[in-house]
Amino acid sequence: MANWNAEPVSPETHASVVSAAAQTWRRPPLIRSRALRWILGAGALTYLTFALGSLEVSWLRLYQGLERGWRFIQGFLLPDFVSRWSDIMIGMQESLTMTLTSTVVGVLISVPVGIGAARNLASPPVYLLCRGVIALARSFQEIIVAILFVAMFGFGPFAGFLTLSFATVGFLAKLLAEDIEDVDESQTEAIRATGAGWWQLINYGVQPQVMPRLIGLSCYRLDINFRESAVIGIVGAGGIGATLNTAMDRYEYDSAAAILILIIAIVMAAEYSSGFVRKWVK
């Protein structure tokens, strides 16, 4: 080592970096000041302690709840598909119709909105408009939108259809726009260099690059819409959620269990088939 240091070759570069002793190295911390690190850590811990302390837990209510939960589980063990079968069928039909129609309509609206919200394709005013639409569609949770539409269009699956279409646009248009912004620019550049027009650029340069993801996301959204249709039914937007809500209100946990099992089965079927579709369109 000493020998190395004594080398006459460019001594100023070597001597400053290499020393004879073994060196230790630590990753530079995110917050440089040690005191500040400790203060922030202690503060977070104190807040968490007080926050947990402020939760009021009623042990009696919890005990009663456990009993109800047990009855629910018992219902699950003996699901009753028979006594409310026709109601379940109607609810399922409504939900599936709602899911499919809202996904199709949502995708059809999402495509132009998504293209408009892609910075690399749209002009600034169009971009701002489409981003605004997306922000609006994303800022409200499905249940809140459903309450609004139920108030506007009355109880039933039409309100659910509108809710899910609206939510689909918020979800799909945003992700599509981001995918379009990530396309390989060299491919679109090559298409522009041929003298292609804007529509041809979309059709030849962009569509082939984003199509697999668009199809995958649509399948995923179909899945989400079905699950959401069960939730928004509770606030009156029709479908299997309404049936489930009625069964719960009547303490018919066996029928409720039958409905939940059917929902799980359908979601799993959708999951399996969408995985298959995605593999196929790659």
Add this chain to the structure above:
Amino acid sequence: MLRIEHLRKRYRTGDEALRDVSFTVPRGQITGLIGPSGAGKSTLIRCVNRLVEPTGGRIFLDDLNVTALSRSQLRKARRRIGMIFQEFALVERLTVMENVLSGRLGYVPFWRSFARRYPPGDVDKAFALLERVGVLDQADKRADALSGGQRQRVGVARALEQDPELLLIDEPTASLDPKTSRQIMRLIREICAERNLPAIINIHDVVLAQAFVDRVVGLRAGEVVFDGLPNALSPEVLTRIYGEEDWTTLHSRQDREADDARSLDGREIVDGELERRASLA
């Protein structure tokens, strides 16, 4: 054929990519554009078809002032300029045939391109070009299923499908192995000779440039610092273009390889070719 006058480009970041570049490319001449990374080679050829908007100067394609065109006129002008890219820039998920036919996008209406119903003449031409570049049997494969050399051949076919009057070629061999690079350069050379096409080739491989181009323009920091025959690239000139470096190793190898290349394409460097090279001197 192509005349560039006082071309300037300043990017929004303030980087001056091109400062007062002027030169002309006559019909049938292959001009190699060499220079260090960031010298503005890529910007220069993209200014010609306005994929990059120049900030000053003029570009003439025969008598057409490309820099003054409206959007729709620009589309028409771009049809006349074929472009070949560094990473091939094929649309990966489209078939080879769709990629070649996309060279006709500037000529056909949207519905035809959307329905993939190209006029029979365009399809015939596409098949003929695929045969010419040697990938006819791959026509229905997806572009991402091809090897690098095959993809660049498709890239060449796409550019020719436009019936171009000028070829812009951006680092055609940068992602290819040495053998394939030479094959592609030879193909480009032959095709330009067949059609009397002028071309500008950005190329960073000086040895390859010397073997395959008629003329070399050296660019450094956005300015033309050399314009002459490839065999005039002496160590002094290379230093002027690229900066100080020991060029002797390159030079001895390059002489050998240039001889190789000459004997390899002895078949295509016949009378007209030699005359053109001589007339440049």
